Structures are given as structure tokens and as C-alpha cells.
Amino acid sequence: MNTYDITVFLEDTDAGGIVYHARYLNFMERARTTFFYHKGVNHGQLIASKTGNFVVTHIDIRYIKPAKLGNQLSIHTNLTEIRGASIVCKQNIMHMGEKLAEATVTLAFIHPETGVPLRIPESIKQHIH
Amino acid sequence: MNTYDITVFLEDTDAGGIVYHARYLNFMERARTTFFYHKGVNHGQLIASKTGNFVVTHIDIRYIKPAKLGNQLSIHTNLTEIRGASIVCKQNIMHMGEKLAEATVTLAFIHPETGVPLRIPESIKQHIH
Amino acid sequence: MNTYDITVFLEDTDAGGIVYHARYLNFMERARTTFFYHKGVNHGQLIASKTGNFVVTHIDIRYIKPAKLGNQLSIHTNLTEIRGASIVCKQNIMHMGEKLAEATVTLAFIHPETGVPLRIPESIKQHIH
Amino acid sequence: MNTYDITVFLEDTDAGGIVYHARYLNFMERARTTFFYHKGVNHGQLIASKTGNFVVTHIDIRYIKPAKLGNQLSIHTNLTEIRGASIVCKQNIMHMGEKLAEATVTLAFIHPETGVPLRIPESIKQHIH
Numbered sequence: 001m002n003t004y005d006i007t008v009f010l011e012d013t014d015a016g017g018i019v020y021h022a023r024y025l026n027f028m029e030r031a032r033t034t035f036f037y038h039k040g041v042n043h044g045q046l047i048a049s050k051t052g053n054f055v056v057t058h059i060d061i062r063y064i065k066p067a068k069l070g071n072q073l074s075i076h077t078n079l080t081e082i083r084g085a086s087i088v089c090k091q092n093i094m095h096m097g098e099k100l101a102e103a104t105v106t107l108a109f110i111h112p113e114t115g116v117p118l119r120i121p122e123s124i125k126q127h128i129h
Numbered sequence: 130m131n132t133y134d135i136t137v138f139l140e141d142t143d144a145g146g147i148v149y150h151a152r153y154l155n156f157m158e159r160a161r162t163t164f165f166y167h168k169g170v171n172h173g174q175l176i177a178s179k180t181g182n183f184v185v186t187h188i189d190i191r192y193i194k195p196a197k198l199g200n201q202l203s204i205h206t207n208l209t210e211i212r213g214a215s216i217v218c219k220q221n222i223m224h225m226g227e228k229l230a231e232a233t234v235t236l237a238f239i240h241p242e243t244g245v246p247l248r249i250p251e252s253i254k255q256h257i258h
Numbered sequence: 259m260n261t262y263d264i265t266v267f268l269e270d271t272d273a274g275g276i277v278y279h280a281r282y283l284n285f286m287e288r289a290r291t292t293f294f295y296h297k298g299v300n301h302g303q304l305i306a307s308k309t310g311n312f313v314v315t316h317i318d319i320r321y322i323k324p325a326k327l328g329n330q331l332s333i334h335t336n337l338t339e340i341r342g343a344s345i346v347c348k349q350n351i352m353h354m355g356e357k358l359a360e361a362t363v364t365l366a367f368i369h370p371e372t373g374v375p376l377r378i379p380e381s382i383k384q385h386i387h
Numbered sequence: 388m389n390t391y392d393i394t395v396f397l398e399d400t401d402a403g404g405i406v407y408h409a410r411y412l413n414f415m416e417r418a419r420t421t422f423f424y425h426k427g428v429n430h431g432q433l434i435a436s437k438t439g440n441f442v443v444t445h446i447d448i449r450y451i452k453p454a455k456l457g458n459q460l461s462i463h464t465n466l467t468e469i470r471g472a473s474i475v476c477k478q479n480i481m482h483m484g485e486k487l488a489e490a491t492v493t494l495a496f497i498h499p500e501t502g503v504p505l506r507i508p509e510s511i512k513q514h515i516h
Contacts, residue, residue: 003411007288007292009145009284009287009288009291010144010145010149010287010291010301010305011143011151011287011288013143013144013145013283014139014140014142014143014247015142015143015144015146015147015197015198015434016139016434016442017144017433017499018144018232018330018442020139021412021414021416021442021443022140022409022410022412022413022445023409025408025409025412026267026409029268029269029408029409030265030267030269033268034265042328043268043328044326044327044328044402045328047268047281047327047402047403049326053403055403055405055453056408056449056450057449057450058447058448058449058450059408059446059448060445060446060447061445061446062440062445063443063444063445064441065502068144068302069144069302069430070300070301070302072305112403112404115453135327136417138414138416138417138420138423139430139434140416140417144302145305145311145313145370146370147313148464150287150313150314150317151281151283151287152280152284154279154280154283155280155398156266157396158279158295158396158398159394159396159398162396162397163394171457172397172457173455173456173457174457176273176274176397176456178454182274184274184321184324185279185320185325186320187318187320188279188317188318188332188381189316189318189319190316190317191315191316192313192314192316194314194373195373196437197431199429199430199431199432200430221377229430240428241274241275244323244324247374249281268402268403268407269401269407269409271401271402272397272400272401272402273397273400273401273402273404273405273455274397276402278397278398280398281446326402327402346495
């Protein structure tokens with residue numbers, strides 16, 4: 001449930017022969033979306049509802065070793081903090097037992113039109129606790 | 130006006146050392162957006178208006194020579210056909226006088242919610258003729 | 259073996275609320291890579307070997323219906339032609355039994371440094387036949 | 388020299404109607420590449436030389452306000468630290484005088500095959516000082 005697997009395809013790599021650094025953020029977003037989906041929170045529906053959805057407000061990511069074409073990566077996601085209007089996840093990108101990258105990602109719950117931070121609804125909190 | 134220049138950055142390349150083939154579609158979309166903008170058609174505003182916007186319905190692209198990191202590319206865009214509910218563009222991707230790729234792109238004007246094809250408004254046709 | 263499933267994540271969508279058209283080429287490349295991998299052809303190893311690999315030389319893609327955030331897509335890949343130095347695949351992007359897009363993709367076998375077309379080695383042909 | 392302008396195109400946005408958060412890393416990489424190019428350091432040539440190039444080892448990015456389709460963004464890059472084997476940049480993403488995001492990016496100089504950190508050559512240090 002808190003592990004999401006991906007394969008590195010050609011689109012993920014760059015001319016340096018390794019995964020382009022920004023792609024890790026895409027991988028981690030796929031992992032978080034799936035993590036929350038399995039907890040009963042459908043982010044696509046939140047966006048479609050236009051009443052409130054999560055946006056990334058802070059990322060701290062450390063790149064330790066590069067990933068390469070064809071690697072099978074495993075993204076580990078842990079929800080470490082639930083505040084009134086935001087949550088914090090720790091995510092590790094693993095390859096064959098080695099940590100390639102580690103990140104702390106903060107997501108705020110906002111109104112999609114105004115961008116104003118909103119209290120995370122209890123219905124969502126109950127799911128993610 | 131019908132030429133749009135881009136530089137190939139690391140994000141555009143893949144582990145084969147060349148521009149990833151799908152990126153050419155991104156480059157061509159940037160060039161078309163700018164082409165129409167200079168003709169007085171703001172695609173971002175069309176999307177925001179939610180009354181009708183263009184979507185790609187067909188692409189035929191031939192890759193002739195690869196582009197590489199740091200190359201300065203020039204995208205040539207010509208509007209070759211204006212029909213009732215769609216338009217056709219020819220686009221060439223050039224590098225130092227050589228053609229790297231050539232494409233024919235068809236765009237339909239649709240309703241953003243239903244996806245139903247709409248007649249292109251006269252106000253738009255006047256701009257792009 | 260000739261079906262590859264993907265989920266549409268936020269990264270795949272655009273402000274029009276649908277999958278960005280160029281992303282289909284990324285999806286199809288993931289499907290082809292996996293298709294050939296299961297047939298015994300590891301494209302990552304071909305690229306690393308620096309003696310010859312496949313590159314896309316022509317794509318004809320028709321977009322029929324848009325895919326949306328959270329959709330589960332299935333990419334069908336069929337190898338329809340094997341020539342001396344190139345192959346042709348037909349690929350359909352399906353959602354719940356409906357065809358969203360169909361494409362014909364030609365790949366040439368080339369020398370990675372010079373770009374010169376090469377005869378596809380018999381060792382590869384035996385795998386993909 | 389330390390300002391790099393980009394326009395937000397459809398490819399940069401997501402179904403939430405704003406720029407997809409990972410894209411800022413792409414924008415900042417384009418800005419850094421151009422910043423170093425104007426200082427006389429051609430990153431594409433460094434990669435091609437296969438003797439040493441920069442890779443991102445740490446990013447801390449704070450997202451303040453979202454960017455939207457059609458926005459003209461300006462990326463400000465400052466080199467704040469030059470160490471033996473790494474450098475640190477501060478980068479701000481601006482829109483009409485407002486800061487949309489701010490990041491601290493650390494880049495290490497490494498051997499492209501082994502990934503081992505290398506001392507930044509004096510020839511490069513002279514250019515970037």
C-alpha cells in the first residue's frame with residue numbers, strides 16, 4: 001500500500017544516461033496519488049469537485065545515486081504529519097535495497113480557484129489517519 | 130512570425146543521447162501557440178473561456194535526423210487549410226538549414242466539456258486567414 | 259504480452275483537463291519497450307551496447323476521444339511488419355473498451371553514433387518474429 | 388545574464404489548471420544551463436566529453452503562488468557558493484514582480500561513468516567566479 005513500483009523508461013532518462021532529476025518528482029506524485037487512492041481519497045475527484053484539492057508547497061529532495069534505464073524502482077511513501085490545512089510525506093526512491101533519493105514533501109489543501117488554504121475536511125482526515 | 134526558436138535542454142534528451150521523439154510534439158505545440166498568439170488568437174484564453182478550444186486530432190510526423198543537446202532549433206509553422214471545424218498545419222523542425230522532422234497536424238475546434246466539434250467562430254477565422 | 263496498462267496521473271494532464279496529446283507517444287513507447295522486453299529484446303541493453311538500437315522514424319496518430327485524470331488505459335501493441343532495417347507497429351490506446359487513439363509507428367535500427375540504418379541482427383529478428 | 392524568461396505552454400500545465408509542480412525544476416535547469424553557458428561553461432560539451440559534469444544532488448523548493456497558462460515567467464539565478472566539488476545556486480521564479488517559487492539547488496561535479504565526486508576543474512572555476 002505504501003510502496004509503488006515503476007520501471008525507468010527512455011522518456012525518464014537524459015543525455016547523461018541517467019534519470020532526469022525532475023522526473024523523481026513525477027514518480028513521487030504517482031506514488032502519493034496511489035497511496036491516497038488506496039486510503040479512499042481520490043485526488044482526481046477532488047480536482048473535479050472544484051471545492052478543494054492538495055497542492056505541493058514544499059519539497060526537499062536529496063539525490064544519492066542515479067537511476068538508469070530499465071531499473072525497477074520502488075517508491076516508499078509515509079505520511080508523517082497531518083496538520084489543519086496541510087500534510088507532510090516522507091518518500092524514498094529505492095533500487096534493489098539501495099536508497100537513490102529521499103524527499104520530504106508538504107502538501108496544502110487549497111481552494112482551486114482562489115488558492116486560499118482550507119482546513120482539510122474531516123472526511124478526508126478520517127481516511128488518511 | 131511563423132518561425133519559433135528553441136534550444137535543446139537536458140530535459141529534452143534521452144539516454145540515446147538525442148532528443149526524445151515525443152518532445153518534438155511539445156516543441157511544435159509551443160510554436161503553434163505562439164503562431165496563433167501573434168495572429169491574435171490566445172489559446173490560453175480560449176481554454177479559460179470554456180466555450181471552445183482547439184485540440185489535436187491527427188499528427189503525421191516523420192523523423193529525419195536527430196537533434197542533440199544544445200542545438201538551436203527553429204520550428205516553421207504554416208497554416209495550410211482552414212475547414213469549418215478544423216485546421217491543418219504543416220510544421221518543420223530545422224537545425225542549421227537542415228530539416229530534422231516534418232509534420233502535418235490537424236486541430237479540431239471542440240466544446241471543452243462535451244468534446245463535440247464546433248464550427249470555428251468567425252472572429253477566430255478572421256484572425257488566422 | 260501485447261497489452262500494457264497505465265493509469266493517467268496529474269503529470270499526464272493539461273489545463274484543458276485531458277491528457278496532453280504528446281503524452282500518448284510516451285505511453286506507446288512504454289508499451290513497446292515492455293512488448294519487446296517480453297519477447298527477449300532489452301532496448302536499454304541495446305542502447306548501452308552502442309552497436310545498434312531502434313529509433314522512431316515515423317508516427318501517424320489519430321486522436322479519437324480524450325483520456326482523463328485517473329483513467330485506466332490499456333495500450334495494445336501489434337508488430338505488423340518486419341523489414342530489413344525497420345519494423346512497423348500498430349498501437350491502440352483503449353479505455354473501457356473504447357478506442358481513444360490509434361497509431362502506426364515505424365522504428366528503424368540504426369548505429370547510435372552515426373545514425374546510419376543497419377540491418378536488424380538475426381538474433382533480434384528471431385525474438386520478435 | 389542571470390535572468391531567464393519562459394512562457395508557460397499547455398505542456399507545462401496540469402488538470403488543476405496550474406503549472407505542474409515538477410516543471411519548475413525543468414524551468415530552473417534551463418535557466419542554470421543558460422546562466423553557465425553565458426559564463427563560458429557549456430554543459431552539453433561537458434556531458435559529451437565524458438570526463439566530468441554537474442548533477443543535481445539537493446533541491447529545496449518552496450511553492451508560493453501557482454503559475455498559469457500563458458504567464459511570462461522570469462527565472463533568477465544566483466550562484467551563492469563554490470566549493471571544491473560542488474556549487475550552490477539560489478533560484479527564484481518570478482511573475483510580474485511576484486515571487487512564485489524559490490529554490491536552493493546544489494550541484495556536484497562527478498565522473499559520468501562512476502558517479503564519483505570530482506574537484507571542479509580550475510578552468511571551470513575561473514569562468515563561474
